[in-house]
Amino acid sequence: MANETIIELKEITRSYNLAAEPVHALQGVSLTIKQGEYVAIMGTSGSGKSTLMNIIGCLDKPTTGTYILDGQDIVARSDDELATIRNRTIGFVFQQFNLLASMSALQNVMLPLVYAGISAGERKVKAELALKELGLEGRISHRPNELSGGQQQRVAIARAIVNNPRILLADEPTGALDSTTSREIMGLFNRLVDEGMTVIIVTHDPETASHARRVIKVRDGKIQEDSTREARHEIN
Amino acid sequence: MNLRELLGIAWQGILSNKLRSGLTVLGIVIGIASVITLLGIGQGAKLEAEKQVQSLGVNLIYVRPGAANLSSISQGQGSAATLTYDDAQAIRENCPAVEDVAAQYNSAFQVQRGEQNTSTSVVATEPSYTDIRNFFPAKGRFFSLNDLKEAARVCVLGETTANNLFFDENPLRKQVLIRGELFDVIGVMEHKGVTQMMDMDDQIFIPLSTGYATLVGLNAVTGKQVKSILVRAKEGEDMQAQFQITNLLRLRHNIQSPDADDFTLRTQADIMQTAQSITGVFSLLLGATAGISLLVGGIGIMNIMLVSVTERTKEIGIRKAIGAKYSQILSQFVIEAVVMSVTGGILGIGVGLAGASALSQFAQWTTVVTPSSVLLSFFVSLAIGLFFGIYPARKAAKLDPIVALRSE
Numbered sequence: 339m340a341n342e343t344i345i346e347l348k349e350i351t352r353s354y355n356l357a358a359e360p361v362h363a364l365q366g367v368s369l370t371i372k373q374g375e376y377v378a379i380m381g382t383s384g385s386g387k388s389t390l391m392n393i394i395g396c397l398d399k400p401t402t403g404t405y406i407l408d409g410q411d412i413v414a415r416s417d418d419e420l421a422t423i424r425n426r427t428i429g430f431v432f433q434q435f436n437l438l439a440s441m442s443a444l445q446n447v448m449l450p451l452v453y454a455g456i457s458a459g460e461r462k463v464k465a466e467l468a469l470k471e472l473g474l475e476g477r478i479s480h481r482p483n484e485l486s487g488g489q490q491q492r493v494a495i496a497r498a499i500v501n502n503p504r505i506l507l508a509d510e511p512t513g514a515l516d517s518t519t520s521r522e523i524m525g526l527f528n529r530l531v532d533e534g535m536t537v538i539i540v541t542h543d544p545e546t547a548s549h550a551r552r553v554i555k556v557r558d559g560k561i562q563e564d565s566t567r568e569a570r571h572e573i574n
Numbered sequence: 575m576n577l578r579e580l581l582g583i584a585w586q587g588i589l590s591n592k593l594r595s596g597l598t599v600l601g602i603v604i605g606i607a608s609v610i611t612l613l614g615i616g617q618g619a620k621l622e623a624e625k626q627v628q629s630l631g632v633n634l635i636y637v638r639p640g641a642a643n644l645s646s647i648s649q650g651q652g653s654a655a656t657l658t659y660d661d662a663q664a665i666r667e668n669c670p671a672v673e674d675v676a677a678q679y680n681s682a683f684q685v686q687r688g689e690q691n692t693s694t695s696v697v698a699t700e701p702s703y704t705d706i707r708n709f710f711p712a713k714g715r716f717f718s719l720n721d722l723k724e725a726a727r728v729c730v731l732g733e734t735t736a737n738n739l740f741f742d743e744n745p746l747r748k749q750v751l752i753r754g755e756l757f758d759v760i761g762v763m764e765h766k767g768v769t770q771m772m773d774m775d776d777q778i779f780i781p782l783s784t785g786y787a788t789l790v791g792l793n794a795v796t797g798k799q800v801k802s803i804l805v806r807a808k809e810g811e812d813m814q815a816q817f818q819i820t821n822l823l824r825l826r827h828n829i830q831s832p833d834a835d836d837f838t839l840r841t842q843a844d845i846m847q848t849a850q851s852i853t854g855v856f857s858l859l860l861g862a863t864a865g866i867s868l869l870v871g872g873i874g875i876m877n878i879m880l881v882s883v884t885e886r887t888k889e890i891g892i893r894k895a896i897g898a899k900y901s902q903i904l905s906q907f908v909i910e911a912v913v914m915s916v917t918g919g920i921l922g923i924g925v926g927l928a929g930a931s932a933l934s935q936f937a938q939w940t941t942v943v944t945p946s947s948v949l950l951s952f953f954v955s956l957a958i959g960l961f962f963g964i965y966p967a968r969k970a971a972k973l974d975p976i977v978a979l980r981s982e
Binding site: 392395397398417418421422424425426430432436437438440441449450452453454458497501 | 579586889891895896897899901979
């Protein structure tokens with residue numbers, strides 16, 4: 339299971355033509371991630387890590403290069419096809435949780451299932467199950483503003499995993515949380531990895547990145563370092 | 575995602591800002607209510623006009639003298655003194671398609687009764703007038719052929735005239751002075767109302783012969799001049815009757831070319847057409863006014879939807895990130911606009927119906943709200959939601975998810 343390649347990036351570049359001179363956010367990134375890996379992508383702001391995350395998450399397309407996700411070529415896909423891939427294959431967790439304020443925890447978790455075309459009854463069962471898995475069974479009808487930061491992030495994780503995606507993509511998932519809650523959330527990610535989920539965390543924080551078994555450091559739009567935990571232990 | 579769920583999402587969006595949505599809906603309510611009410615007034619006016627034309631009498635042809643030309647300046651239709659009582663008799667005798675004829679000479683005279691003094695239209699005519707005009711006495715009787723033959727000094731009062739002269743008294747067997755001549759009142763006409771800008775109830779009817787003998791006198795050139803000849807054609811023979819009358823009068827008046835006709839024929843259909851064209855313009859103006867208020871309401875929806883899309887950019891980004899397609903975002907916002915406009919439409923139909931019935935109740939206006947104008951309003955409100963919702967919705971659906979997610 340762990341040997342199956344799920345993400346394959348080859349010579350990815352991404353340029354923006356915002357100013358007079360084009361900005362090259364990514365300058366030839368090649369990367370392979372296998373099913374079940376726990377990866378942290380690290381870098382300072384402006385390093386290109388967010389652009390890399392957007393491309394891995396199918397929110398953005400590379401300027402050149404190829405991207406094979408779960409056996410499918412992503413570059414040639416239309417916007418609607420990318421939406422479907424985001425819905426089925428990827429679960430997103432954001433720094434600011436990004437829950438819809440007008441909806442209850444349950445409704446928020448059901449939302450990806452709505453876009454997946456799953457019937458209302460089944461949606462409710464699945465969403466309740468996901469919330470229960472994250473210890474939120476007593477909070478299903480609460481609005482986000484009635485929940486603590488940690489609880490909100492757990493609702494967001496429930497939303498990310500409810501549709502059984504292959505990959506969980508987390509952008510600074512502990513950036514808005516205190517250290518105790520952060521450890522709790524990182525523990526959740528460990529659990530998901532143990533259950534076979536591929537987890538990719540994008541962060542600038544070494545403490546957060548230290549939970550991952552593989553750390554990819556990005557700088558100036560290129561991969562600077564790609565090391566597994568075992569390798570890092572050897573260095574230490 | 576089925577329609578019910580889309581409606582649910584749209585409803586949530588609308589309820590998230592109740593005051594704003596309510597005011598937007600109000601714009602459509604006002605627009606649709608004015609459409610319903612004003613169309614109701616227009617339809618009512620049309621119906622009223624048709625009823626009045628119908629009440630003029632069935633298969634009626636109205637023969638009037640042509641325009642008199644004084645030094646080649648036209649004095650207007652009906653001003654020439656070219657129609658005579660003999661013409662009326664000739665039509666009666668020689669036109670097989672004609673069922674009945676009533677010649678009339680009408681002019682305004684001073685009428686007195688005791689202290690009461692009024693100026694009113696005196697119509698000198700023949701007994702056949704009542705049948706042709708479909709206008710009968712309510713009290714007493716109309717004058718007879720015998721009265722006509724003997725030029726009897728009798729008169730029949732219109733309802734208003736009777737009230738003006740006699741108030742609550744019974745006018746029968748009492749007398750009035752018309753231009754100083756004494757007349758016996760033998761009848762009072764039924765209520766008829768105003769038709770063709772003329773108050774049918776403010777008139778006095780006398781026998782034509784009595785009119786010539788006492789009020790008008792004979793015209794030196796043409797003999798017994800008449801102001802108009804009312805003709806009733808036989809059922810279904812209007813066209814033949816018109817043709818026969820035209821030919822007869824041209825023959826009698828020595829007219830070679832149709833351009834030189836010294837008389838005009840008007841049928842009920844002509845009068846109906848005039849009335850309809852007037853009420854048509856009226857309806858169009860009312861409709862345009864209502865349409866403008868609807869347009870303003872629609873722009874209100876577009877405006878609010880644009881604000882809503884801007885405010886909810888982040889939400890759109892989240893929805894896109896977790897897998898919403900272009901069409902799903904598009905339909906969410908279009909349906910939100912349509913739900914607002916249709917809600918406004920349904921409320922507006924209710925308010926419009928209430929407005930129309932209030933106008934009938936309190937202002938005595940005839941208003942007719944047809945099912946078709948209700949249906950029209952409903953679909954117009956639907957179309958407004960679609961039309962004015964589509965642009966903001968496209969703007970939302972086209973948002974780049976990365977940009978949308980980054981917005982606050």
